[in-house]
Amino acid sequence: MFLTQNIILDLLGIFVAIIAIFAANHLWTLGYWKRRGVPGPGGICLFGSIKDVVLMKKTMECFFRDLYSEYKSKGERYIGCYLFGSPIFIPIHIDVIKEVLNTHDHFDSHGFYFNKNQAITTNVFSLAGTRWKEVRAKLTPTFTPAKIKMAYNSLLDCKLDLEVLLDNASKNNPVNISDILIRFTTDVIGSSAFGLEIGSMKDSNKASDFVINGNKVLEPSIQNLIRLILPFIVNHDILRALNFNGFNPCINDFYVNTTLSTIKHREEKNIVRNDFMDLLIQLKNSKNEHKRLTISEIIGQSFVFYIAGFETSASSTTFAIFELSQHQNIQDKLRQEINLVLNKYGNQITYEAVQEMVYLDQVVYESLRMYPPAPFLVRLCNKDYKVVGTDLLIEKGTSVFIPSSGIQYDPEYYPNPDKFDPERFNAENRKKIPSYSWLPFGEGPRVCLGMRFGILQIKIALITLIQNFKFSLNKKTTLPLKLSRSVFLMKSEEGIYIDLESINRRE
Numbered sequence: 001m002f003l004t005q006n007i008i009l010d011l012l013g014i015f016v017a018i019i020a021i022f023a024a025n026h027l028w029t030l031g032y033w034k035r036r037g038v039p040g041p042g043g044i045c046l047f048g049s050i051k052d053v054v055l056m057k058k059t060m061e062c063f064f065r066d067l068y069s070e071y072k073s074k075g076e077r078y079i080g081c082y083l084f085g086s087p088i089f090i091p092i093h094i095d096v097i098k099e100v101l102n103t104h105d106h107f108d109s110h111g112f113y114f115n116k117n118q119a120i121t122t123n124v125f126s127l128a129g130t131r132w133k134e135v136r137a138k139l140t141p142t143f144t145p146a147k148i149k150m151a152y153n154s155l156l157d158c159k160l161d162l163e164v165l166l167d168n169a170s171k172n173n174p175v176n177i178s179d180i181l182i183r184f185t186t187d188v189i190g191s192s193a194f195g196l197e198i199g200s201m202k203d204s205n206k207a208s209d210f211v212i213n214g215n216k217v218l219e220p221s222i223q224n225l226i227r228l229i230l231p232f233i234v235n236h237d238i239l240r241a242l243n244f245n246g247f248n249p250c251i252n253d254f255y256v257n258t259t260l261s262t263i264k265h266r267e268e269k270n271i272v273r274n275d276f277m278d279l280l281i282q283l284k285n286s287k288n289e290h291k292r293l294t295i296s297e298i299i300g301q302s303f304v305f306y307i308a309g310f311e312t313s314a315s316s317t318t319f320a321i322f323e324l325s326q327h328q329n330i331q332d333k334l335r336q337e338i339n340l341v342l343n344k345y346g347n348q349i350t351y352e353a354v355q356e357m358v359y360l361d362q363v364v365y366e367s368l369r370m371y372p373p374a375p376f377l378v379r380l381c382n383k384d385y386k387v388v389g390t391d392l393l394i395e396k397g398t399s400v401f402i403p404s405s406g407i408q409y410d411p412e413y414y415p416n417p418d419k420f421d422p423e424r425f426n427a428e429n430r431k432k433i434p435s436y437s438w439l440p441f442g443e444g445p446r447v448c449l450g451m452r453f454g455i456l457q458i459k460i461a462l463i464t465l466i467q468n469f470k471f472s473l474n475k476k477t478t479l480p481l482k483l484s485r486s487v488f489l490m491k492s493e494e495g496i497y498i499d500l501e502s503i504n505r506r507e
């Protein structure tokens with residue numbers, strides 16, 4: 001025998017020794033920031049600093065926002081905390097935030113996991129290093145204003161369905177506007193990213209497979225929490241060697257099959273729709289090998305366009321409506337602007353007409369300030385980095401979380417931050433807002449690719465509603481608003497209910 005005369009005792013001894021080594025290492029790691037003189041909340045065994053998040057008592061958004069305001073008021077430039085046993089760096093001062101987001105050589109990825117065996121993980125959001133650079137360069141031309149303008153028609157087709165849906169819904173007030181907008185953005189992105197006529201606004205059951213799979217990716221489950229957090233605490237090469245799946249394999253299979261059949265259908269029937277899928281197919285067939293996308297890359301990108309685009313845009317629009325429903329003066333002012341501009345354009349909602357609606361732009365910016373769908377940004381340090389003007393070295397492998405929603409509620413940048421005030425973003429005031437203090441779409445080389453399209457989608461939904469209805473908040477909406485515990489996104493937990501009063505019917 002090895003240690004004793006009894007093999008069971010030997011195995012038990014080895015097991016206890018392994019646990020003891022693991023525990024000692026874990027406790028040593030939880031002292032990482034203290035040893036480096038970096039302030040922060042510290043961590044407790046197993047949970048690190050996020051016990052309340054794991055026990056679903058606090059949202060991630062709330063956790064980061066609270067940390068930001070506590071340590072900003074103490075005058076700290078940055079802090080450290082722990083995701084379970086993994087040290088996380090959190091910049092607080094805007095200069096440090098700017099440094100991280102712009103020093104791409106050192107912080108070039110989100111730290112998300114990809115595995116070439118799962119096509120949907122090989123998307124531009126998850127990729128890192130040279131592969132990210134190549135794919136991003138191939139995709140960037142897809143999101144120029146000219147290309148967005150081309151995809152605008154599929155957006156307008158969905159607008160017509162939204163009008164009908166709202167009209168029908170208004171006969172049975174109150175209306176759960178969150179539900180309606182999810183159906184709108186699902187149809188828009190489903191159409192422009194996958195080229196599919198989802199039809200969830202016409203019939204909420206028809207789209208079930210597509211919608212159910214999309215929802216599975218974002219639902220606040222323990223499984224999703226593990227899939228999200230594991231890559232931040234375990235080396236990606238080890239995860240790849242173990243063939244760890246970044247997403248549930250059924251979701252991967254669903255999107256692979258859907259994309260393949262769309263490509264086949266379009267190529268066989270020579271269908272051109274001028275949407276994102278068309279542009280991806282053009283890239284697949286490009287003669288220039290530097291621009292060419294593989295089928296697997298197309299699957300990854302159309303998947304990320306959908307996932308990054310439908311829920312973010314729906315929740316942004318929902319929150320804008322939530323605020324407008326409680327501020328009738330702002331709602332009226334917005335309606336006046338929309339009517340004025342549309343009169344000028346013969347009541348046609350052209351792309352140019354939307355660009356002329358400046359107050360609408362202010363409303364959207366202010367709403368995204370208060371309710372950024374992605375309430376924090378992430379970067380992974382891939383090369384040791386010394387923070388300018390300090391002795392602090394951020395070590396390779398450290399994750400950096402940027403608390404966007406904390407910054408966007410900082411009274412130094414946005415006085416009286418709980419007040420919904422679109423005037424913060426009028427031409428005059430916009431100049432005074434420091435750069436990097438408004439981050440709903442991120443910043444730097446990894447800024448959101450679909451920002452223009454996302455904003456356009458929000459605007460079209462708002463125009464459709466405001467043109468046709470006066471609306472107010474129904475008391476069925478629980479106040480203060482309860483936010484979802486979703487790991488990824490800021491959205492309302494219980495829906496937002498409004499009463500719609502048709503403007504045409506009133507007159």
Ligand code: HEM
Pocket residue numbers: 110124125126136304305306308309310312313316372373374377378439440441442443444445446447448449450451453454455
């Ligand atoms: C209101 C709507 C949207 C919001 C608030 C939003 C927000 C974001 C944020 C915060 C990021 C990370 C940026 C960073 O790390 O600096 C991001 C990345 C991304 N978004 Fe969006 N997004 C929206 C709509 C869309 C749409 C409609 C699409 C596509 C059609 C899209 C495609 C992407 C892609 C591909 C990335 C990854 C870029 C990269 O890593 O290189 N987004 N988005």
